Amino acid sequence: MLQKQITPAYADAEIRLLYETAFPQEEQIPWDDLVRLIDEMHLDFTAYYDNDILIGFTIVYPRPSFNWYWYFAVKEELRGKGLGQQILNQLIEKYKGQSCVLDMESPRQECANKEQRQRRHAFYLRNGFRDTNVYRCWDDLEMTIMMMGPGTFTLQDWDEIVGELRKYWTWE
Template identity: 35%
Template sequence: MTFLRITAEHPHLATIQTWYETSFPANERRRFDALRQLLPYSDMHLCALIDEDRLVGFIIYWQWPSVVFVEHFAIDPTLRGNQLGQRALDELLRIDSLYFILEVELPQDDIGRRRIQFYERQGFSLNPFPYAQPPYEVGNPPIPMHLLSIPIMPSQDEFDTISVLIKERIYERFYH
């Protein structure tokens, strides 16, 4: 599995846009034109996931000195169940970082429960502190979610510090 970082217009963006818009509800993602504007930012990584010379998915993550935050991650729907997601996360976890963090929906249905179980099988732990995904646009409400991490955050203070980092550097930083 190879991560092909995209920092400017690229032929894979059309397919990634389709997966992005069909895999995530509108209130849990940016407009794709707004995402394109973030491609040059050094801390934002939009990577095409390449396996055997073909595009199989994408991952969007943010990297800072002690935190890697996965904002969005999806595998081609026709290829799910082939361990591509597991292999992509294995590759991500090779990055030198104190924490790997991602947001996940509350487990209100089978899909939500299976998603959490998938990440737990990859070594992520559900942090027991309340969290809400900040809105992507001013005026929209936050969305109750969970933060999963490797390793689990040891305290409410650590959790709060990282939650503020995510809010400021991923969401509020790009409000229009």
């Protein structure tokens, strides 16, 4: 699997389409703002390819106390084939020994895609993430915070990362 670092100059239409179709609109930052943040926030935006075929991408916000796994997407038609597992394995290896945190749509919230959320949650648990028992809500969407590596994650950590993001982009 080939990895390519995404820069503002290389953020192409195919990656944008995956971003805009893989995540609910309420979880998306407008594409042009996200591309601008690559350099401003020093984001680790990586696309994964099989030859020239885009498989998926990850966006990690490296921080001193933990790395924030911000976005992780695999093309819908390629899901269930172990490719997401391969990408996650590469990401875990890249940040080995460091604390890594992610948020995901809560598997405990009643919704139309509850089964999908539960599968995603189980996927992360199988891969060494643990629940932090920190939950945040955006409008009616509950997010579960998961963590891998040393340390803990608190509401104060959440507030800090949101505060950092607000320095670069405001979604109000």
